Amino acid sequence: MATDYEQLRREITWERAERELGYREGEPLNIAEICVDRHVEAGLGDRLALVHEGHGGEIRQFTFRDLQQLTNGWAHFLRGDVCIRPLDRVCLFLDKVPELYIGFLGVLKTGAVVEPLFSAFGDDALVARMADSRAAAIITQRRHLGKVRKARERLPDLKTIIVVDHDEDGKKLREGEADYHMMDHREDHFPVAATYAESPSVLHYTSGTTGAPKGAMHVHGSIVAQYLTSKVVLDIREHDVYWCTADPGWVTGTSYGIIGPWSLGATQVVLDAGFSSDRWYETIEKHAVTVWYTAPTAIRMLMKDGVEPVKRRNLTSLRHMCSVGEPLNPEAVRWGHEAFGLWFHDTFWQTETGSIVVTNLPGMPVKPGSMGRPFPALSATVVEPKTGIPITDVGRVGLIAVKPPWPSLMRTYWNNTATFYGKFLNGWYICGDQASLDAEGYFWFCGRDDDVINTAGHLVGPFEIESALLEHPAVAESAAIGKPDPLNMEVVKAFVALRPGFTASEDLELDIMNFVRKKLSPLAMPQEIEFVEKVPKTRSGKILRRVLKARELGQPIGDVSTMEDD
Ligand code: 6R9
Numbered sequence: 001m002a003t004d005y006e007q008l009r010r011e012i013t014w015e016r017a018e019r020e021l022g023y024r025e026g027e028p029l030n031i032a033e034i035c036v037d038r039h040v041e042a043g044l045g046d047r048l049a050l051v052h053e054g055h056g057g058e059i060r061q062f063t064f065r066d067l068q069q070l071t072n073g074w075a076h077f078l079r080g081d082v083c084i085r086p087l088d089r090v091c092l093f094l095d096k097v098p099e100l101y102i103g104f105l106g107v108l109k110t111g112a113v114v115e116p117l118f119s120a121f122g123d124d125a126l127v128a129r130m131a132d133s134r135a136a137a138i139i140t141q142r143r144h145l146g147k148v149r150k151a152r153e154r155l156p157d158l159k160t161i162i163v164v165d166h167d168e169d170g171k172k173l174r175e176g177e178a179d180y181h182m183m184d185h186r187e188d189h190f191p192v193a194a195t196y197a198e199s200p201s202v203l204h205y206t207s208g209t210t211g212a213p214k215g216a217m218h219v220h221g222s223i224v225a226q227y228l229t230s231k232v233v234l235d236i237r238e239h240d241v242y243w244c245t246a247d248p249g250w251v252t253g254t255s256y257g258i259i260g261p262w263s264l265g266a267t268q269v270v271l272d273a274g275f276s277s278d279r280w281y282e283t284i285e286k287h288a289v290t291v292w293y294t295a296p297t298a299i300r301m302l303m304k305d306g307v308e309p310v311k312r313r314n315l316t317s318l319r320h321m322c323s324v325g326e327p328l329n330p331e332a333v334r335w336g337h338e339a340f341g342l343w344f345h346d347t348f349w350q351t352e353t354g355s356i357v358v359t360n361l362p363g364m365p366v367k368p369g370s371m372g373r374p375f376p377a378l379s380a381t382v383v384e385p386k387t388g389i390p391i392t393d394v395g396r397v398g399l400i401a402v403k404p405p406w407p408s409l410m411r412t413y414w415n416n417t418a419t420f421y422g423k424f425l426n427g428w429y430i431c432g433d434q435a436s437l438d439a440e441g442y443f444w445f446c447g448r449d450d451d452v453i454n455t456a457g458h459l460v461g462p463f464e465i466e467s468a469l470l471e472h473p474a475v476a477e478s479a480a481i482g483k484p485d486p487l488n489m490e491v492v493k494a495f496v497a498l499r500p501g502f503t504a505s506e507d508l509e510l511d512i513m514n515f516v517r518k519k520l521s522p523l524a525m526p527q528e529i530e531f532v533e534k535v536p537k538t539r540s541g542k543i544l545r546r547v548l549k550a551r552e553l554g555q556p557i558g559d560v561s562t563m564e565d566d
Pocket of ligand 1: 323325351431445448457
């Protein structure tokens, strides 16, 4: 049944979401209380909340009551033993194990701020984020302990490292390190901290063009937006089995891999295993997944194996499919329809927006290649880059802009208010992406407006890579750009000028690549290094990444009047 978009804009409001959540302005509001305790109080304690499948296929299940007791035990430990106070930052540095999900919610119960970190980050990437936030504690597994210990030497504010798995390798813990086997501690009650809609909740770091990554600070009230978009866009209903393939180290894995779906009381599937198309189809079939949220890179990898592996499985449980993170190619949408008989619905948003802002809504015609229209409860458009005035011409490219406020917009960049205010122009929040609108108001994505690299749906800042490169003894100058790639959308390409005494070679290239992978992450590792005499810069010393990018793409280099002389 076709839905009238204009009618949805009248019906779907944040106020309605607040009513449905039983929230009244000025009353306490806590994400974990809504996602867990509320369901148990409503008599749904026995409902499955989490179905977790590990590498080897072992399955662990948790009801909402399990989540309640385990988050209570964890919150007691944090408050009583670790002396975590409201507003302290507590980092999660865990694989996609159940402790990550319980850990996230338990931290929120104490009133502290939870800071998720991707478990493949190297020690430099960890230090950059934890030093900026001055985190008080980090929770991790033994397999990551070496990295965390190394980072700790540079983190004077870090008081406690909490290790959540059993000691199998005989590694002894040191002073300032605590053992906490989450699964062994349950409590029926915990006095949840009196947090409010504007109380800080989640601190998510995102990559920027210059300087350290920026910490987007979110508040407990963001749940209003994550709840409503999960319901209206992802179409999640009470009895759904929902699978979000994102890791909670990234915002999709928290907004829509924890908060949104559990605010609706849905069952979530988590697969903690590497990618394989057959394993993914098996997951959908085995757990009878009904709603699936994934990313274009994954869809392109599935496409490579064709429709035949899909047809071998019984995937009739699937009702709705969505995508996020990078542009969704029209071929991927058409292929999805051929393979699953359903459309992939594109969703556009950012760490900073906290929830989906532009999307193809369920039940409405999908235009393959378009991101869809603004989420009905908010206003989004494209604006002139200099003035922030909305563009009315069909097809003319401008910057994607969203009208503030809305419940999940970041409240600031931690330690970086000036950059936060720089994101607003003429009363609009500016996303930093370019798009155009068609005659029906559908958004067509063009590209990013800055140098941030989008590799497989993950943003990587050129500055962080360049800084890591410079620490290699052979590197004198460096620049990093995103190079178009058919599978990952972009991969990192680095340009390096060597110090005297070093000669370019394949071995050196490999050595530099690995150096970056260890310091930052596999995502940030350059897939290609070009050795150059010097890196193009402006007279004031700024790296001209756009010049390198244009050369790479064989495009006109543009205005180079500020470029340093050769
Ligand atoms: C949720 C998330 C945000 C950036 C964003 C844009 C790109 C996200 C997209 C998309 C085209 C889509 N992006 N969704 N580009 N079509 N549907 O990914 O957050 O990691 O902060 O990245 O990702 O460039 O500005 P985040």
